Amino acid sequence: MKIRTSRKAPISYAIHTALLTGMLSTFAESAAPRPNILFIFTDDQRWDALGVVQEEMGKRARFPWLKTPNLDRLAAQGMRFREAFVVNSVCSPSRACMLTGQYSHNNGLLNNHTPFPVETVTVPKLLQQAGYTTGMFGKWHMGAQQDRPGFDVSKSYIGHGQFLDCPFLVNGVKTPTQGWVDDVATDYAIDFIKKNSNAPFFAWVGLKSPHDTRVPAPQDRDAYQNEYPDDSPNLNRHPMPFMNALQAARGAERDPKYLMDYFRTLNGVDRCIGRILDALEATGQRDNTLLVFSSDNGYYLGEHCKTDKRMAHEESLRIPLLIHYPDMVPAGSLCDATVLNIDLSSTFLDLAGVSPPSSMQGASLTPLLQGNTPASWRTAFFYEYFYENNTWPPTVTAVRTTTHKLIKYHFAEPFYELFDLQNDPYETRNLFYEPKFAPLKKRMLANYQQQHDACGYFEPEAADRPTRVWPNHL
Secondary structure (H helix, E strand, O other), X not given: OOOOXXXXXXXXXXXXXXXXXXXXXXXXXXOXXXXXXXXXXXXXXXXXXXXXXXXXXXXXXXXOOOXXXXXXXXXXXOEEEOOEEOOOOOHHHHHHHHHHOOOHHHHOOOOOOOOOOOOEOOHHHHHHHOOOEEEEEEEOOOOOOOOOOOOOEEEEEOOOOOOEOOOEEEOOEEEOOOOEHHHHHHHHHHHHHHXXXXXXXXXXXXXXXXXXXXXXXXXXXXXXXXXXXXXXXXXXXXXXXXXXXXXXXXXXXXXXHHHHHHHHHHHHHHHHXXXXXXXXXXXXXXXXXXXXXXXXXXXXXXXXXXXXXOOOOHHHHEOOEXXXXXXOOOOOEEEOOOEXXXXXXXXXXXXXXXXXXXXXXXXXXXXXHOOOOOOOOOOEEEEEEOXXXXXXXXXXXXXXXXXXXXXXXOOOOOEEEEEEOOOOOOOOOOOOOOHHHHHHHHHHHHHHHHHHHHOOOOOOOOOOOOOOOOOOOO
């Protein structure tokens, strides 16, 4: 697979609109109906925070008591991707990657405090031009931005909002709401689905859960009493190289309520998914709707002495990905190809009959959904995270293959981690500085450079500049 790259600013919406106009007559002549596209994603839900995954993991499961019956139903009726990843594991940048199909260094959204560039070409804008009715519901989270570019209807909130009685911006007008925030967003999304049953729609539904500070829905506040996540080989051990001893000790402290509310809010998410599935069924739109469920990034729950994301370990960059599309995807399908959040943009456009612009760096998942993995499909990818003001981690880049991972911490003197994911899936033994692994080190450094060049990586001038000095990590 050839990865498209660009060091230039994102292609402007006006330019691409002119290219798209000529396609509309082709859509009108097409006999096959275009699918509705419904994209639902959570905030900070790690790849294994699904009941079906915990059951599959058996004795390795940390949360064997977790129940997500509606998400499990979605997986049973569609395709579950077991090797899905983000290319930047932090909220706003990941959302921008999904909107644009570009790495952060190309789309310009590098942190959680910057508004999304409104002139950028995005999936909703292109689908809007192709005749789709577009709607955005729930969490947008691009700084304090109020614009929702590319959406005909928007019912969302600013920043992180709040879990209870969150004020929404309903088409730009501040509107009070009552109830649990993800229930409210789901109500708005279902109303949109019902009102657009006779024409193709694109709905972007951002749920707040399970982001902290967490407040479960009232009916979930007593869930999972007397339960607690099981141990793992990297739990409260093998801290990040930028942590000093005090930070590592604090990171290892776990408040039971803090951890369990993560799963209690996921109970609410699961109910929301069930309601949306029922609404599609009730309106006769189940078979002609491409429903994609995922998360903006993963999350550490004590692994490597951390409760956060941003870094390049599996807990942080690996995400759930479920795709339900009865017209194409056999029920109960599994896919183990390496897929990325930047692939979603190209997939949505491809299935809508719109050619993805050359600025997009992902690949359409359509052949995978049809049960065919191209021989040229990726076996490695590049990861990036840019330092943000008022956070501890430095800029981090990495390459992950199907068997190994190399992580680079951009200190004044770079520090590296090298892991054998087959024999050390919990990433507890850093092989980089062990002489006997010099051949592997050389091979992975070459792989890193290859992926670095393929995606056109560079550090944008707009990136925050660190002022802190990190502890001695060598």
